[in-house]
Amino acid sequence: xxxxxxxxxxxxxxxxxxxxxxxxxxxxxxxxxxxxxxxxxxxxxxxxxxxxxxxxxxxxxxxxxxxxxxxxxxxxxxxxxxxxxxxxxxxxxxxxxxxxxxxxxxxxxxxx
Amino acid sequence: xxxxxxxxxxxxxxxxxxxxxxxxxxxxxxxxxxxxxxxxxxxxxxxxxxxxxxxxxxxxxxxxxxxxxxxxxxxxxxxxxxxxxxxxxxxxxxxxxxxxxxxxxxxxxxxx
Numbered sequence: 001x002x003x004x005x006x007x008x009x010x011x012x013x014x015x016x017x018x019x020x021x022x023x024x025x026x027x028x029x030x031x032x033x034x035x036x037x038x039x040x041x042x043x044x045x046x047x048x049x050x051x052x053x054x055x056x057x058x059x060x061x062x063x064x065x066x067x068x069x070x071x072x073x074x075x076x077x078x079x080x081x082x083x084x085x086x087x088x089x090x091x092x093x094x095x096x097x098x099x100x101x102x103x104x105x106x107x108x109x110x111x112x
Numbered sequence: 113x114x115x116x117x118x119x120x121x122x123x124x125x126x127x128x129x130x131x132x133x134x135x136x137x138x139x140x141x142x143x144x145x146x147x148x149x150x151x152x153x154x155x156x157x158x159x160x161x162x163x164x165x166x167x168x169x170x171x172x173x174x175x176x177x178x179x180x181x182x183x184x185x186x187x188x189x190x191x192x193x194x195x196x197x198x199x200x201x202x203x204x205x206x207x208x209x210x211x212x213x214x215x216x217x218x219x220x221x222x223x224x
Contacts, residue, residue, distance in 0.1 A: 101157070
């Protein structure tokens with residue numbers, strides 16, 4: 001079946017550090033890929049998405065590129081801020097399906 | 113405010129009891145999805161309704177049921193509650209397909 005694997009957390013960085021959160025997936029066909037962010041006490045918010053191979057999703061300084069050859073969708077940010085502290089979820093949606101399949105989530109803490 | 117309203121925000125109940133969680137989707141959205149977030153299982157898809165009809169079922173226990181009403185709000189009913197049912201229950205809505213999911217802030221259920 002379809003699945004998403006994220007790098008295990010928690011991840012702790014200093015402000016202005018470079019961030020990478022790895023995400024790989026297993027799916028048949030050509031899924032759409034997503035990154036969601038969950039701030040403390042809140043629901044999930046869509047951060048960015050990509051719907052086909054080589055697409056780059058970007059938002060709020062975060063980027064992720066859909067790499068079909070490596071079945072990956074790694075999240076990156078060049079300079080993190082304390083306000084980026086949250087849990088990040090990678091997810092996929094198979095073509096024709098409605099539900100999202102989520103990874104386990106990666107807790108990110110940014111220290112000033 | 114995401115536009116998806118979930119009530120109540122917190123619920124504490126005893127084992128063996130029955131509870132109802134409510135979700136009002138974003139205005140104009142016809143699809144409602146329910147997800148369970150627990151520490152050990154992560155985010156799991158439970159069920160999807162579209163315009164009052166059940167469209168897909170995921171890892172939803174037989175003790176759980178849901179429905180979507182003509183005004184498009186949805187209710188998730190959990191019965192014969194067990195300690196392991198303690199989790200965050202999220203509702204999400206979208207216009208038609210899965211691209212534009214909007215999540216509510218969740219209901220935290222604690223079974224004691």
